[in-house]
Amino acid sequence: MELIKQHIFPQLTSFTNETLISIDHIFSEIKNDSKTEFTQVICYLEHVLNISLLSANSGLSSLHIHIENEFDDSQKLLLAEFLSIKLFQYYYSIDNQINEFNLSLANFISQIEFKINSLEKKCPDGASGKNGGNRIWKNWVKEKKENRILLQFYKALNTNSSLKPKSIFNVQKNFCRSLSQKFEFRPYTKSIDKNRESYNLVNATRTLNEIDEINNQIIDELDSIILFDCERKRIMTNFSFEEIAKWNTDYDTKFTKYLIITFGKESSSINHTRNKLELIRERFKIPTNTTYTITKSEIDFLLKRKESAPLSIEFVGYESSSFWDTFVLETSIRELYELRSIKLMNIYSICYTDEIKNYIICDLFSEKESSELISSTTKLAILELREDDIDILKESLSNTLDVIINSGIKSKVSDSLSNNPAIVIDDTILRNQNLFSKIRICLGLKNTTKFKTWSDLINSDLKDLAILSYRDQGRYPNYYSPSLLELDLDSECMARAILPSFLFKQYYDWSKYNLYKEYHKLLTHPIREQHFEWDKLKNNILELKPEQKLNIDWNLENEYSNSDRRESYKIKLKGQRVRTAYGSDLFIISEDAKTVYKVVKIDYLLSLDNEDNKVFIQNLDEIQQNINIYDKIVDKKQQEAELEIIRKQFNLGDETAGRLWKVLLKKLAETKGEDQLYTELKKHFESKGIKIVSQFHFKNSWINPQSESIAPLSKSVFIELCEYLKIPKIYFVIIQRIRNASKQSSRQSTRQMNQLLKDLFNDCCFDTDRNPNEIINNRLDYYKANHPLDDLGIDENHLATNLVALVELIQPELKLVELETIEKTSNE
Known part of the structure; x- marks a missing residue:
């Protein structure tokens, strides 16, 4: 974040200095020991409020100030004290212009x-x-x-001051008591039922309707709504921007100012900030471009806190390698993404010796069906390849590993370990005892050497780090933290990363560019544009955009990554043991009545305060673990009727679905001969830009009806094979359905189904007194455009019927349990 900090800080100094003198009349009234330390922070808030909220003349203006830092109660009380005094003095200055004696005062x-x-x-x-x-x-x-x-x-005060309430200052219950005590004898703010006169009313438990019932004259005089660090309280949604605008329209109230102030957590990241801003926009219906985010680095700068030393990253060797480019191309052609995933790249990057190289090559390309480095799906896909294809992959990877060995990276790593720092490596490597032991031996490491994974760096107090694995922030919603670009270390920590350049430099450059671009977008506000030369920063960021496009699939990266790469949380449900969940997990959520459901990510659950109301949840994955959706969603009679048509078309008798294509191929092989059919198929596939399996696999699987495989792993290969055999497309859908039903543990199929279920839940298909058939029929085009129906084994021609059946299938499985606690996992 150095570029953004270097750009903002000079502008920030001049921006806060503009209000340094003008806040003296407020500052003198603040009774808090920390006010001197927070002078610049208060100046910052003062200027933002003056420009964005208090200068507006007509209509309902909105401002959301989000501070990325996690402030303690004393610091929050200081800011609330400042805001109360400021608003009181603001309304006093306006009110004092009215020449009318206040007998009540x-x-x-x-x-x-x-x-x-x-x-x-x-x-x-x-x-x-x-x-x-x-x-x-x-x-x-x-x-x-x-x-x-x-x-x-x-x-x-002037005797003409009306002191009629002008603002509702909404806070949490405990904070309400603290603020009321602070101002009991200096009533810059007061509780509604307190015998005092003030422009500000502090509130924690009442809605506008309830306030109106106590005294209907109060609402008529109100001008502003403030929500201060109370967004988690469900009652506060009654003060949404949309609701306040409705009061103006329907009841002729005169609200003109709407302010929300929120705070971040101890460990800040772009993902935490983005999720918080989205949650506020969704929950309080605030207009776009009205959020002003104050970054953690800005607060640290204004408080003169010591910054942590920036991470030193050394990319070793050339920035490109023709061997690696060849390997990437070959894996792309053969749909073997895992072999070039970041997980495998981290394994390749620590190939410091021939012994490690031989281990990697042998594990990936041996004829064994199991692997210590890759998934069983990828291993099986490799075994399906022709021998010459395997040789091409093996040679290009072997040459790539030689480049790493000869780059001199081992000696640089060894030099960096002279002070015995903690070593950070990917969890995949640390859990692989064979590979891990080879690394220890080749680097001559002692048993006292500390090895850490990325999750160990959360709230870490380590003083010396050597990072030998790559990790960036990913791309929303597949987000990883901490990472090389968002590493919040102790201010005294010395940290450096040593990585092969041709593997990771381009990834790093793109990630840095994307992080800057995303932060620029999140921070954009009219004040930034007018006072912080925002377009200039945007142009500086654009200059960092790498020329070469990055070829990465974040969904697949998430598929192959280990759980250590993802943010984890501890969830306690009533009557159940504590469970671990991850940032990408989806949860069904409902309140007391359990009549309205929606599916949310874990950040939403963290934002709730279930002290106000009970919240019931269920992990969406549990439903697929409990029932075989793919097996039950289909109309068996319809599927059998469709299969019977295909059997009769090809005179196949009573053959099972998974054998049909293999029986047809076997008949062709018997007619044309195995070699001739293979040659013909190879030529046909290559004319379509598709690679065929090895002749060995062709013989033992494709033309062997007794083989266990249901269909080729590659979707494009199977579709082309069905077209070659002139089998109707519905057969591919049926096979996908059967394959999904037989591999419930597949994260890919689970994720795809979860995304479909998420849309069905959020479209109200599961809500009480709603008609799922009507909803689904109105949304058919959306479901067709946004979900891989073929991969899910859902026939597009009977989409509405299948989706209604899916809803009916899931309904009995809704077993939501009361949420007791949820917290982010931290390193001990």
């Missing part, structure tokens, strides 16, 4: 004076001032002093 002052005189005239019974005074004496002195302060407060 005069009477209230008289009451205070009378009370002070009463206290002065008579010392309470039992009071003693001896030896500093007893408790009764001290309370008497305290009461006199407090009432004098209260009298002084009101006597300083």
